[in-house]
Amino acid sequence: xxxxxxxxxxxxxxxxxxxxxxxxxxxxxxxxxxxxxxxxxxxxxxxxxxxxxxxxxxxxxxxxxxxxxxxxxxxxxxxxxxxxxxxxxxxxxxxxxxxxxxxxxxxxxxxxxxxxxxxxxxxxxxxxxxxxxxxxxxxxxxxxxxxxxxxxxxxxxxxxxxxxxxxxxxxxxxxxxxxxxxxxxxxxxxxxxxxxxxxxxxxxxxxxxxxxxxxxxxxxxxxxxxxxxxxxxxxxxxxxxxxxxxxxxxxxxxxxxxxxxxxxxxxxxxxxxxxxxxxxxxxxxxxxxxxxxxxxxxxxxxxxxxxxxxxxxxxxxxxxxxxxxxxxxxxxxxxxxxxxxxxxxxxxxxxxxxxxxxxxxxxxxxxxxxxxxxxxxxxxxxxxxxxxxxxxxxxxxxxxxxxxxxxxxxxxxxxxxxxxxxxxxxxxxxxxxxxxxxxxxxxxxxxxxxxxxxxxxxxxxxxxxxxxxxxxxxxxxx
Ligand code: UD1
Ligand code: CA
Numbered sequence: 001x002x003x004x005x006x007x008x009x010x011x012x013x014x015x016x017x018x019x020x021x022x023x024x025x026x027x028x029x030x031x032x033x034x035x036x037x038x039x040x041x042x043x044x045x046x047x048x049x050x051x052x053x054x055x056x057x058x059x060x061x062x063x064x065x066x067x068x069x070x071x072x073x074x075x076x077x078x079x080x081x082x083x084x085x086x087x088x089x090x091x092x093x094x095x096x097x098x099x100x101x102x103x104x105x106x107x108x109x110x111x112x113x114x115x116x117x118x119x120x121x122x123x124x125x126x127x128x129x130x131x132x133x134x135x136x137x138x139x140x141x142x143x144x145x146x147x148x149x150x151x152x153x154x155x156x157x158x159x160x161x162x163x164x165x166x167x168x169x170x171x172x173x174x175x176x177x178x179x180x181x182x183x184x185x186x187x188x189x190x191x192x193x194x195x196x197x198x199x200x201x202x203x204x205x206x207x208x209x210x211x212x213x214x215x216x217x218x219x220x221x222x223x224x225x226x227x228x229x230x231x232x233x234x235x236x237x238x239x240x241x242x243x244x245x246x247x248x249x250x251x252x253x254x255x256x257x258x259x260x261x262x263x264x265x266x267x268x269x270x271x272x273x274x275x276x277x278x279x280x281x282x283x284x285x286x287x288x289x290x291x292x293x294x295x296x297x298x299x300x301x302x303x304x305x306x307x308x309x310x311x312x313x314x315x316x317x318x319x320x321x322x323x324x325x326x327x328x329x330x331x332x333x334x335x336x337x338x339x340x341x342x343x344x345x346x347x348x349x350x351x352x353x354x355x356x357x358x359x360x361x362x363x364x365x366x367x368x369x370x371x372x373x374x375x376x377x378x379x380x381x382x383x384x385x386x387x388x389x390x391x392x393x394x395x396x397x398x399x400x401x402x403x404x405x406x407x408x409x410x411x412x413x414x415x416x417x418x419x420x421x422x423x424x425x426x427x428x429x430x431x432x433x434x435x436x437x438x439x440x441x442x443x444x445x446x447x448x449x450x451x452x453x454x455x456x457x458x459x460x461x462x463x464x465x466x467x468x469x470x471x472x473x474x475x476x477x478x
Pocket of ligand 2: 115117241242
């Protein structure tokens with residue numbers, strides 16, 4: 001590069017580029033009360049995927065989401081990304097969306113336009129679209145794809161003698177020859193803002209929807225001898241949109257499968273990945289095995305060498321190394337120490353903190369508890385608002401009565417205590433270190449360390465009672 005003594009102006013060095021994401025539409029074809037861009041694929045709203053890709057190309061302050069239908073909900077769902085919002089009060093078409101954003105976008109040299117309902121777009125492709133546009137010094141550049149079935153998409157009509165584009169024709173307006181064109185408009189563009197806003201007022205609403213179509217800019221610019229070019233994606237699936245329920249499900253499958261593939265590359269075995277639902281932000285360590293029909297959701301982190309067995313649903317949980325989660329376990333906001341064994345059919349609710357090597361077994365429900373290292377609650381138990389020390393055995397059918405109808409109270413069980421089966425621990429209550437609670441006891445008072453507490457009526461045995469009863473009955477029948 002030749003050296004210059006003059007400080008170059010910022011626009012000469014680096015053109016100022018914004019990204020506009022069209023997200024104001026209602027999504028009529030989904031037949032939903034929720035706005036289209038908040039429908040989820042891969043565990044995240046469609047719009048959140050598009051913003052995530054955009055953020056890897058330009059900073060948040062240069063990203064403008066054009067919102068309209070249910071604008072407050074859309075804004076709230078993605079506001080933490082720090083992007084800028086533009087309100088399109090009435091949704092009068094994709095061209096109108098850009099008219100509304102004119103004031104904020106006109107100060108940029110170029111604007112990349114993305115669709116809030118097409119979540120598979122990658123930062124690499126956005127950059128390819130921008131760089132092609134800059135290299136060609138074009139007024140408008142569209143990203144296109146070759147689809148087996150182009151039905152429903154705008155078709156790209158190229159000029160005969162050059163690479164340039166003559167027009168985009170929407171599905172409803174194609175003639176029989178154009179219907180056969182398989183190169184479709186992705187709905188992603190880069191514009192030179194001077195060309196876009198210099199001609200955007202020429203858009204008309206002479207179409208079946210009576211909307212301003214942004215796609216008509218191709219014909220308008222091309223007619224005024226401005227350069228309109230198209231660049232094809234390598235991966236046609238990147239342009240797919242979620243306009244219908246079937247398309248949404250297809251997007252979800254693709255995102256989930258991509259996540260499974262990525263985890264497998266990182267050393268995780270996932271049997272029958274097409275049956276597993278794993279959210280985008282989930283992390284899993286090497287040599288962990290995921291069995292069929294497992295859901296791992298939210299911000300869950302699973303360590304190495306674990307086995308997550310079938311039909312478990314794990315949300316926002318932190319699982320250490322070498323943990324076994326047996327079939328049918330439900331976990332939400334739980335922490336599981338290394339080497340623990342959970343399930344089958346355990347229900348770990350928020351605030352469950354299971355220590356290293358702990359066991360939580362069949363039909364055990366926990367909430368807001370700490371279960372110390374090596375402690376066990378293996379069968380048919382409810383533990384809520386409890387602090388349980390190390391090496392404690394909680395017998396089958398034990399219940400912490402944490403709720404008096406108004407307030408929640410705490411149960412404390414100290415290290416090495418042994419809780420017999422079917423104990424009822426009425427909180428607030430404490431069982432001291434190494435103490436025993438006899439089976440079927442109702443414990444309402446403190447159990448001191450090293451003691452035995454019996455809280456049940458003494459057994460009575462009536463010798464010969466059953467025989468006498470039988471004999472009496474036999475006499476009556478004679
Ligand atoms: C659009 C293109 C079509 C292309 C397809 C690719 C037009 C006229 N057609 O069709 O050529 O093949 O995308 O997916 O642009 N939106 C607004 N404000 C509005 C209207 C729409 O923000 O007034 C938003 C929508 O929320 C959506 C995006 O713009 O995120 C695209 O609109 P949509 O109605 O889905 O256009 P398509 O019919 O898919
Ligand atoms: Ca669409």
